[in-house]
Amino acid sequence: MQDSMEAGVAVVERDNQGSCAILRLNRPEVLNALNAEVLHALGEALDAVAKDEAVRALIVTGAGPKAFCAGADIKEFLAQSPIAMKERSELGQSTFAKLGRLRIPSIAAMNGFAFGGGFELALACTFRVALATAKMGLPEVKLGLLPGFGGTQRLPRLIGEARALELIMSGRFIDAAEADKFGLINRVVSDDVVAAAVAFAGEFTGFSLSSQSLARAAVERGASVALDEGLRIEAELFGLVASTDDAAEGCAAFVEKRAAVFKDR
Structure with missing residues (x-):
């Protein structure tokens, strides 16, 4: 340490x-x-x-x-x-x-x-x-x-x-x-x-913090509402995360068959 x-x-x-x-x-x-x-x-x-x-x-x-x-x-x-x-x-x-x-x-x-x-x-x-x-x-x-x-x-x-x-x-x-x-x-x-x-x-620190924090938000916000409202929250956050640089990098890396380089943006 x-x-x-x-x-x-x-x-x-x-x-x-x-x-x-x-x-x-x-x-x-x-x-x-x-x-x-x-x-x-x-x-x-x-x-x-x-x-x-x-x-x-x-x-x-x-x-x-x-x-x-x-x-x-x-x-x-x-x-x-x-x-x-x-x-x-x-x-x-x-x-x-x-x-x-x-x-x-x-x-x-x-x-x-x-x-x-x-x-x-x-x-x-x-x-x-x-x-x-x-x-x-x-x-x-x-x-x-x-x-x-x-x-x-x-x-x-x-x-x-x-x-x-x-x-x-x-x-x-x-x-x-x-x-x-x-x-x-x-x-x-x-x-x-x-x-x-x-x-x-180490199982998740290599991925984008942007997607991880929004995934946590989707779970936490959806936990206390009805399913229909939870699905609305998920769609809203899915659209938000799709606008990030990390989403563009992750999808491009998948298509190009290479490791993604996330920058938490």
């Missing part, structure tokens, strides 16, 4: 090829728990990644051998007013929403426990790669709370309402194998989850 772009609780590095940014939560002594400082630092790191035109994918992971992210720092919840708790929820939601607004795809490299807000962080990523030993879940019900960083909205969209409600209302943890069965995980690996995530990113 190259030297980190910034030090602290959210560290951004590059893989050896330079095409992936690796954002590492850096509080291993508390299992990378999310306090207000971490959320602000995470947001700033995501802003920096968004401005880096050389990056083709983002890997999000945790420091240390035990945890991706063990969730919110519960000590900060003590004696908080309902208004303060609502603001904390909004801070987590707005920070994680930056992942969806990135032009590049993001991959959660789940190197260990991913509980509560940590699981919600993984759910906010485009894809998830997990160690076989990783465990994940939303245990907020055990504290008399509910998920507040997007879990009640993203989990049902990924695995369906019935399974999502089961996990949310029981607070139980699942392992990577069960998460894979639910369709939550894209790859389950036995070691070096970050390297596996970088390799997974």
Whole structure:
């Protein structure tokens, strides 16, 4: 890895090829728990990644051998007013929403426990790669709370309402194998989850970011509307992507039987 772009609780590095940014939560002594400082630092790191035109994918992971992210720092919840708790929820939601607004795809490299807000962080990523030993879940019900960083909205969209409600209302943890069965995980690996995530990113980083970002938009915008409206969105975005230089290059390369050279325009 190259030297980190910034030090602290959210560290951004590059893989050896330079095409992936690796954002590492850096509080291993508390299992990378999310306090207000971490959320602000995470947001700033995501802003920096968004401005880096050389990056083709983002890997999000945790420091240390035990945890991706063990969730919110519960000590900060003590004696908080309902208004303060609502603001904390909004801070987590707005920070994680930056992942969806990135032009590049993001991959959660789940190197260990991913509980509560940590699981919600993984759910906010485009894809998830997990160690076989990783465990994940939303245990907020055990504290008399509910998920507040997007879990009640993203989990049902990924695995369906019935399974999502089961996990949310029981607070139980699942392992990577069960998460894979639910369709939550894209790859389950036995070691070096970050390297596996970088390799997974390599399956699509060579293609046009223009077509990829518009494809993601078509799926995301269509997920909450009727089929006819979704098809209208798809046609609109298909017409838009067809106007790009990359579409012209890709079609020409196919006809000329050569490799396309995309420039993300």
